[in-house]
Amino acid sequence: MQTDQGWALHTDKYQITMMYAHWKNGSHLRRKAFDLYFRKLPFGNGFAVFAGLERAIQYLETLRFTEEDIQYLADQPERYDPAFLEMLRKFRFTGDVYGMKEGTIVFPQEPLLRLEGTVMELQLIETALLNFIGYQTLIATKAARMRMVAEEDVLLEFGTRRAQETDAALWGARATYLAGFDATSNLKAGAMFGIPTRGTHSHSWVQDFDSELEAFRAYARAFPDQTVLLVDTYDTLKSGIPHAIQVGLELKQQGHQLAGIRLDSGDLAYLSKEARKMLDDAGLTHTQIVASSDLDEDTLLNLRSQGARINAWGIGTRLITAYDQPALGAVYKLVARYKDGEWVPSIKISSNPEKVTTPGRKTVYRIIDRKNGKARGDLIMPLGQTVNENQPLTLFHPVHTYRKKKIRHFRTINLLQPIFQGGKRVYDLPSLEEIRTYHHNQRSLFWEEYMRLLNPEEYPVDLSPDLWQTKQDLIQTIYHQVREENGK
Ligand SMILES: Nc1ncnc2c1ncn2[C@@H]1O[C@H](COP(=O)(O)OP(=O)(O)OP(=O)(O)O)[C@@H](O)[C@H]1O
Ligand SMILES: O=P(O)(O)OC[C@H]1O[C@H](OP(=O)(O)OP(=O)(O)O)[C@H](O)[C@@H]1O
Numbered sequence: 001m002q003t004d005q006g007w008a009l010h011t012d013k014y015q016i017t018m019m020y021a022h023w024k025n026g027s028h029l030r031r032k033a034f035d036l037y038f039r040k041l042p043f044g045n046g047f048a049v050f051a052g053l054e055r056a057i058q059y060l061e062t063l064r065f066t067e068e069d070i071q072y073l074a075d076q077p078e079r080y081d082p083a084f085l086e087m088l089r090k091f092r093f094t095g096d097v098y099g100m101k102e103g104t105i106v107f108p109q110e111p112l113l114r115l116e117g118t119v120m121e122l123q124l125i126e127t128a129l130l131n132f133i134g135y136q137t138l139i140a141t142k143a144a145r146m147r148m149v150a151e152e153d154v155l156l157e158f159g160t161r162r163a164q165e166t167d168a169a170l171w172g173a174r175a176t177y178l179a180g181f182d183a184t185s186n187l188k189a190g191a192m193f194g195i196p197t198r199g200t201h202s203h204s205w206v207q208d209f210d211s212e213l214e215a216f217r218a219y220a221r222a223f224p225d226q227t228v229l230l231v232d233t234y235d236t237l238k239s240g241i242p243h244a245i246q247v248g249l250e251l252k253q254q255g256h257q258l259a260g261i262r263l264d265s266g267d268l269a270y271l272s273k274e275a276r277k278m279l280d281d282a283g284l285t286h287t288q289i290v291a292s293s294d295l296d297e298d299t300l301l302n303l304r305s306q307g308a309r310i311n312a313w314g315i316g317t318r319l320i321t322a323y324d325q326p327a328l329g330a331v332y333k334l335v336a337r338y339k340d341g342e343w344v345p346s347i348k349i350s351s352n353p354e355k356v357t358t359p360g361r362k363t364v365y366r367i368i369d370r371k372n373g374k375a376r377g378d379l380i381m382p383l384g385q386t387v388n389e390n391q392p393l394t395l396f397h398p399v400h401t402y403r404k405k406k407i408r409h410f411r412t413i414n415l416l417q418p419i420f421q422g423g424k425r426v427y428d429l430p431s432l433e434e435i436r437t438y439h440h441n442q443r444s445l446f447w448e449e450y451m452r453l454l455n456p457e458e459y460p461v462d463l464s465p466d467l468w469q470t471k472q473d474l475i476q477t478i479y480h481q482v483r484e485e486n487g488k
């Protein structure tokens with residue numbers, strides 16, 4: 001087993017074989033541009049929350065082939081030329097990266113990252129970037145759905161034990177926090193990222209004592225002001241809640257307050273209403289009710305609509321594994337080649353219009369209505385072109401082009417920020433709190449119609465007329481080329 005911490009081999013083998021074939025061909029230093037984006041929104045949601053940039057930056061800044069990596073490659077059956085391996089030994093990322101800020105509300109087809117560099121380095125990093133950004137964006141989006149339903153309630157991330165291994169738990173916890181969760185139960189995530197940590201106790205605590213009451217008392221002695229008691233080990237209404245109330249009253253006599261109870265099974269709507277009544281009748285009006293048990297945004301919405309009296313929601317499995325859609329399906333596509341002193345747009349054709357790439361180096365502008373401050377659409381434009389804010393702007397749907405709208409009195413936000421230039425980071429990493437606040441503020445840019453959980457309106461992501469035309473021309477050119485090559 002390898003012992004060191006290099007991440008250069010965290011890639012698909014075909015990236016290294018393409019690097020090698022390019023090197024043999026003498027083409028490994030040709031410059032290319034790639035876009036990283038996704039094609040379809042997850043969970044039937046109307047938007048996604050971009051996350052994963054910080055992890056991507058860490059990766060690119062420290063990307064090296066270690067001696068162990070080189071040795072491993074040398075032992076592969078491909079028998080790579082030693083001169084190639086020598087070049088990998090000196091490998092550093094030297095490219096340019098433009099990216100959206102973490103926490104940005106994003107949509108299909110728009111580049112989340114635009115990368116320029118040698119084909120060799122851009123192939124190497126594809127897999128890892130898709131891995132980081134696909135997962136974190138997915139989890140941040142899932143968390144955002146839960147935050148929308150929960151409104152002001154407390155949301156606790158409890159997923160580590162059910163997560164797909166370590167990184168998913170840790171970076172997943174970060175993604176949920178930036179999208180609006182209040183705390184995680186994972187202490188390492190707390191220590192790594194500064195996320196607040198919260199927790200209650202498990203059933204084993206109660207089972208470990210001769211009686212539930214004794215267990216509750218012992219726990220309350222240890223944490224007189226932060227006690228949250230799990231009340232469903234034996235019988236929620238007949239035993240758990242009465243014992244919690246007894247301990248709550250004892251704490252009160254000693255000048256403390258029972259912080260909460262946790263319900264982890266049964267009919268959470270009914271039990272929470274009963275619990276609220278029983279706690280209030282005993283004068284424990286400040287005691288909060290925490291619920292957990294296979295929750296997701298649908299059960300949360302349903303429980304709230306049933307009038308459940310729950311203040312805080314502990315959510316694990318269905319959040320951290322993105323249970324109903326476990327992959328975002330992000331893609332990384334070559335969009336331009338640098339040839340004879342200029343960038344030449346490149347396209348990939350598919351019979352599925354969604355899968356036809358948009359050629360060329362591009363940027364993304366968000367169009368904000370000056371009157372109400374709301375986003376009207378995102379416009380993908382060829383790099384170097386800007387929008388004239390003093391003239392009306394016509395947006396049209398890239399597939400159904402008759403769907404048009406004219407916008408006046410707007411301002412634009414360029415969503416792609418410079419992150420790396422010539423392999424050097426030029427972007428100051430915001431703190432996680434800043435990212436969280438930025439994300440929170442992003443939400444007010446969008447009309448409710450795009451944000452609702454069920455059947456949201458499609459937010460316009462359009463191509464500028466020039467870009468649309470370049471795309472159509474390239475499709476036609478390739479179509480003719482293929483016909484000619486086939487002699488038709
Ligand atoms: N009032 C309610 N309306 C809709 N869904 C609910 C309600 N109360 C609980 N649920 C959900 O129903 C499911 C209950 O699952 P299930 O019966 O398997 O487990 P449980 O009652 O938690 O018991 P255990 O954990 O012992 O299996 C959970 O997903 C829970 O979130
Ligand atoms: O249901 P989730 O959304 O995944 O939330 C996390 C679950 O993990 C714990 O259960 P577990 O049975 O592992 O341990 P426990 O003894 O603490 O209940 C907790 O009680 C929740 O039910």
Ligand SMILES: O=C(O)c1cccnc1
Pocket residue numbers: 158159185198199200201202292314316
């Ligand atoms: O603190 C808790 O209550 C907790 C933490 C992780 C998983 N389930 C519950």
